[in-house]
Amino acid sequence: MxxxxxxxxxxxxxxxxxxxxxxxxxxxxxRGHCLLCGAATAWREDFCPACEQSLPFAGAGCRRCAAPLTGAVSGAQPCGECQKHPPAFDRTLAAFAYAPPLDRLIQGLKYHRQLHLARTLGRCLADALAAATPGLPPPPERVDVIMPVPLHTGRLRRRGYNQSLELARPLAKQFGLPLDYRSLRRTRATPPQAALPVKQRKHNVRGAFAVKGEGLAGARVALLDDVMTSGHTVNAAAACLRRAGAKSIEVWVVARA
Ligand SMILES: [Zn+2]
Ligand SMILES: [Zn+2]
CATH class of the missing domain: 1.20.5 (Single alpha-helices involved in coiled-coils or other helix-helix interfaces)
Structure with missing residues (x-):
C-alpha cells in the first residue's frame, strides 16, 4: 500500500x-524579454517590435563626424565644423542618435554595471556598420584592427570595466577583426567630459593619450566609443594614433549626441 x-x-x-x-x-x-519594456520577445530578440520601432536610429549625418545634418546641407560635404577644423579621423559611423529610450541603455552599461547590454548594443552597431555604408567595402576589408577608447587606470579600477572594450568584443567577433586594447593608453586622469562646459572639453583631453609600441605603422584603425558628443575625446585619441603612424582612422560609436 x-x-x-x-x-x-x-x-x-x-x-x-x-x-x-x-x-x-x-x-x-x-523566449527573451524586451530590454526596454520587459515584454516577452521571440528567442534571441533584444527588443519587442514596438520598442525596436521607437529606437532613435541615426539619420543622415556629416560623413566625417556624423553630426546630424539639417535642412539643405548635403551629405557630400563635411559639416561646417569639420571644414573649419578638420578632425584627425577620416570618418565616423554611428548606429543611433543619443536620445530616449536608447540613452537609458547606454547609461545602464556605463554607470550601472549592466554588462549584458554591451552584447546587444555592440550587435546593433555591427548591424549598422554592415548595412549603412554604401560605396564602402565591408568593415573587415577596410579596417585592420579595432581599438576601444581607453579609460585611465584610476577610472578603470573604480568602474571595474571599460564599456568601450565590452562593446568592441561582439564587433570583433562578428567581423573577425583583432581587438587591440593595450596599444592606446590614457596617460592623464581627466574629469569626465560630460561634467565640463563644452568650451573646456577640447583642452581637457588634449595630450591625454599615448601609444605603446610600434605596431601601428600603416594600420587602418577603427576607434570605438560608446557615445560621441563634442568629438574631442576621439579626436585627441585619433591624433595620437595618427602620430604613431596609423594610415586611416574610422570612429565607430553606438550613439552620436
Ligand atoms: Zn519593448
Ligand atoms: Zn562634421
Missing amino acids: VYDRLFSTQHWLRRALQHLSHTALVSSLL
Whole structure:
C-alpha cells in the first residue's frame, strides 16, 4: 500500500515534470524579454517590435563626424565644423542618435554595471556598420584592427570595466577583426567630459593619450566609443594614433549626441 502510494507519487511527479518540460520550461528558454519594456520577445530578440520601432536610429549625418545634418546641407560635404577644423579621423559611423529610450541603455552599461547590454548594443552597431555604408567595402576589408577608447587606470579600477572594450568584443567577433586594447593608453586622469562646459572639453583631453609600441605603422584603425558628443575625446585619441603612424582612422560609436 505504502509502496503503491510512493510509486503513484513518483509517477505523478515524473508526468508533471515531463509536461512542464514540454510547455513552460521550453517556451521560457526560447523566449527573451524586451530590454526596454520587459515584454516577452521571440528567442534571441533584444527588443519587442514596438520598442525596436521607437529606437532613435541615426539619420543622415556629416560623413566625417556624423553630426546630424539639417535642412539643405548635403551629405557630400563635411559639416561646417569639420571644414573649419578638420578632425584627425577620416570618418565616423554611428548606429543611433543619443536620445530616449536608447540613452537609458547606454547609461545602464556605463554607470550601472549592466554588462549584458554591451552584447546587444555592440550587435546593433555591427548591424549598422554592415548595412549603412554604401560605396564602402565591408568593415573587415577596410579596417585592420579595432581599438576601444581607453579609460585611465584610476577610472578603470573604480568602474571595474571599460564599456568601450565590452562593446568592441561582439564587433570583433562578428567581423573577425583583432581587438587591440593595450596599444592606446590614457596617460592623464581627466574629469569626465560630460561634467565640463563644452568650451573646456577640447583642452581637457588634449595630450591625454599615448601609444605603446610600434605596431601601428600603416594600420587602418577603427576607434570605438560608446557615445560621441563634442568629438574631442576621439579626436585627441585619433591624433595620437595618427602620430604613431596609423594610415586611416574610422570612429565607430553606438550613439552620436
Ligand atoms: Zn519593448
Ligand atoms: Zn562634421
